[in-house]
Amino acid sequence: MxxxxxxxxxxxxVLCAAIAAQPAPVPEDTGSAQETExxxxxxxxxxxxxxxxxxxxxxxxxRDIGLKDTLTPASxxxxxxxxxxxIVGWKQDGTAVYxxxxxxxxxxxxxxxxxxxxxxETCGETAVWMLESTTEEEGVQVSCAAEDGSWVIGPVYGSIxxxxxxxxxxxxxxxxxxxxxxxxxxxxxxxxxxxxxxGIFVSRKTTEQSDIWHIYKxxxxxxxxxxxxxxxxxxxxxxxxxxxxxxxxAVVDTEGVITPFSDAVWMDEVCNGYVLVKNTEGKFGxxxxxxxxxxxxxxxDGTHCSEDYPLYQLWESETECMVISANKGQxxxxxxxxxxxxxxxxxxNYFSYLNAEGCSVIFDDLxxxxxxxEMQFYEQGNALICAAEDGYQLFQLxxxxxxxxxxxxxxxxxxxxxxNMEQFTIIDPATGLQGIGTIRGRMMLQPExxxxxxxxxxxxxxxxxxxxxxxDSNGRWLVRTRLSGVx
Numbered sequence: 001m002x003x004x005x006x007x008x009x010x011x012x013x014v015l016c017a018a019i020a021a022q023p024a025p026v027p028e029d030t031g032s033a034q035e036t037e038x039x040x041x042x043x044x045x046x047x048x049x050x051x052x053x054x055x056x057x058x059x060x061x062x063r064d065i066g067l068k069d070t071l072t073p074a075s076x077x078x079x080x081x082x083x084x085x086x087i088v089g090w091k092q093d094g095t096a097v098y099x100x101x102x103x104x105x106x107x108x109x110x111x112x113x114x115x116x117x118x119x120x121e122t123c124g125e126t127a128v129w130m131l132e133s134t135t136e137e138e139g140v141q142v143s144c145a146a147e148d149g150s151w152v153i154g155p156v157y158g159s160i161x162x163x164x165x166x167x168x169x170x171x172x173x174x175x176x177x178x179x180x181x182x183x184x185x186x187x188x189x190x191x192x193x194x195x196x197x198x199g200i201f202v203s204r205k206t207t208e209q210s211d212i213w214h215i216y217k218x219x220x221x222x223x224x225x226x227x228x229x230x231x232x233x234x235x236x237x238x239x240x241x242x243x244x245x246x247x248x249x250a251v252v253d254t255e256g257v258i259t260p261f262s263d264a265v266w267m268d269e270v271c272n273g274y275v276l277v278k279n280t281e282g283k284f285g286x287x288x289x290x291x292x293x294x295x296x297x298x299x300x301d302g303t304h305c306s307e308d309y310p311l312y313q314l315w316e317s318e319t320e321c322m323v324i325s326a327n328k329g330q331x332x333x334x335x336x337x338x339x340x341x342x343x344x345x346x347x348x349n350y351f352s353y354l355n356a357e358g359c360s361v362i363f364d365d366l367x368x369x370x371x372x373x374e375m376q377f378y379e380q381g382n383a384l385i386c387a388a389e390d391g392y393q394l395f396q397l398x399x400x401x402x403x404x405x406x407x408x409x410x411x412x413x414x415x416x417x418x419x420n421m422e423q424f425t426i427i428d429p430a431t432g433l434q435g436i437g438t439i440r441g442r443m444m445l446q447p448e449x450x451x452x453x454x455x456x457x458x459x460x461x462x463x464x465x466x467x468x469x470x471x472d473s474n475g476r477w478l479v480r481t482r483l484s485g486v487x
Contacts, residue, residue, distance in 0.1 A: 069114045070143070070155060071102060071131070077149030078105040081455050082129065084468045085113035087483055103470065103479045104149065120147075120455060122420055124165030126182070127456070131155075147456070151183030163196045166218065177203065179221055187221035190214045195234035200224075200254060202232055202240070215254055225256035233269040239289045241267040241275055251275070251289045259291060274310035274326040276302050286312055286326045294326045305345045313343055323351075332365050347379055348397045360386065362395055362402070369395070372405045378412055381422040383439040385410050390429070394441055403441050423454045436460055436473075444473055 071080070085101040099113040117132040127147040133155065134140045143154030144167055154160060158171040167180040170192060177189045179201075191205030191214065201216040213232045215224045230243040232252065242252040249264040261267065261277065268276035274294055277287050285297030299314040310326040321340040323332040337355050344352040352362050352375075360375040361368055362384075371393055375386040384395040386402070387410040394403040408426035426437040428447035435447035436454065445452065445460060452462040458473040469479035 068111055069133075071111055071145050071149065071152050073145075073150055073152050075150060077110070079147055079456065079459075080104055080110060080129065080145065080149040081459060081461065081470045081479065082115065082118040082131070083461055083470055083479055083481070084463060084483065085481055105478070107479050109479075110149075121162045123162045123167060124181075128162060128167070130160065130162070146183060153180055153183065161193075163193065166196070168193055175205065189216060189221065194232070197234040198236050198238065200235040200240075202234070204232075215256070217254075224254050227252065227256055236270045237273055239270045239273065241269055243267075249277075251291075259289065261287070261291060268304050271304060271306070271308075271310045272327060276304050276312055278302075284314060286310070286324075295324060303342065305343055305351065306349055307345070307347075309349065311349070315340060335361065335363060335368055344377065346377060346384065350397070350400075352377065362386075362400075364400070367400060369400070369402050371395075371402065378410070379419050380424055381420065381439045383422075385424065385439075387412075394439055396439075406437075406441065408435075408437065408447065421454055421457055423457060425453050445471070445475055448475075 080102050081104075082100040082102055084098040086099040087096045088099050089097040091097060100115040100118050101113040102110040102115075104110055114133050115131050116134045119130040121128055121130060129145045129147060131143040131145060131154075132140060133143075139157060141155035141157055142160045143152055143156075144160045144162070145152045153167060153169060156169060156171050157173070158169065161168045161170075165181060166186070169178040169180065171178075175191060177191070177193055179186045179189060189201060189203040190212070191203045193201055193203045194213075195202045196218065199218050201218050201221070203214045203216070205212045205214065210228050211230070213227045213229050215227070215232075216222060217224060227242070230245065232243075233241040235254065238254050239251050242250045242258065244250055244258070244260075247265045248260075249267045250258045250260045251270065252258050263279045264277050265280055266278040270289060273289050274286055275289065276284065277297070278284050279297050281297070282300075283297040284299040284302035285293060286295035286302075288294050295312065295314070299316060300318075301315040303313050305311050305313045305323065311323060311332070312326060313321055313323045315321040317340075319340050321334075321338070323334060323343070324330065325332070335353070335355075338353055341353050346352055346362065350362050350364050352360050354374060355361050355370060357370075358374055360371045360373070362371065363369070371386050373388045373390075375388055375393070378385040378387060382397050384397065386393040386395055389409070391405050391407045392410040393405055395401070407429070409429055410424065411427060422439045423436050423444055424439075425434055426443075426447060427434050431447065433447040434449050434452045435443060436445040436452060438444055448464065450463045450465070452460045452471070455461045455470065459478070460471050462469065462471045463483070466483055467477075467480050468483050469477055469481055471477055
């Protein structure tokens, strides 16, 4: 099932720890994964003027294709990995700016260090690498490559986005969007995609007169209907909300049949045949897509508090609220000390709030667990990382259990995003060094690295004492090269 994209309350996706700029590189010939001890050096960057020298990288052996500035697909890579190969400058805060290269699982170098940013995402059942390269003369180019290196989309000037099992390519010189699946072109949508849910794409193309909305079947990109509207939400069970004019709302189906809601001044997105509505008197309630009232319009505020089910939190007053299942007509039993604060919706219909002691409480209709402080929540595998400033706890979604406090810091990364993996970066607060932990509370790699982040279930992109590359789950360097830099 294609996940809802537009308008939903999103849990922050789990992201592995960012690559910290704390290596100590010196200009030196590079080496492969040898057992010689690295030389300890001191890196003293100057944010104003920095000189640096590029080292010649020799990782394993260069492939027969020769080193390229773009990734060439091949069937024998097995897996490809990015790694920080060069330092090319410094940010104002003194952190390094890297160039990344690609190597394969055998430790052979595939590309030159040409990429300025890399990010791992999941496209359906396939892991993909989002690659960005920047030049002063030509600007930014983006590519998307399968983790096994079997296909590459790009490079293009514009944007590439992953949405469920689809890859959307928007070129800067073309107003329409090309849609790919499994690395192959599926078709073209008019304008830009707005939402993808329930097997339906919604895109918008702006003209001088109005916004034209196109509705497509995602599996084969068959266009189902075209509408003129202010906005159209994400589809659920064949229906979506639609703003036809200022303070005029309706529900529309995939064939373009419109059901007006004459008393509505605002509507949330449809969920399983129900929708939260604010009426002309300023009261909130819940209606079916047919227009029939499901929950009375008697509340001063309301919010949809589940991604998958029609669960709504509704406030009778500033101190009283309830959570109701619209399709079952049942109220969720709320903790006594909730005090009508807004709930944080978590996966699997768990919720969280702060108790009087300032601790986050996770609960459902069966039980509740108080954590050791105020937490930020990140979904990882089948668990939640409950992160605080002085450590984290693990909450298992499968059985509702929570671990004890673990005294390592968790920091989400913008570098590599894959909430399906069971590993993530941890930081030792005493040393600032990083390692890899698991959602079972175990340590995969001790915090001995200047920086490390997951690039697959058993691999990490690491920097340690001026060396950079890829390590496996045992700490063995699969790829290792000396960073160039300044002493």
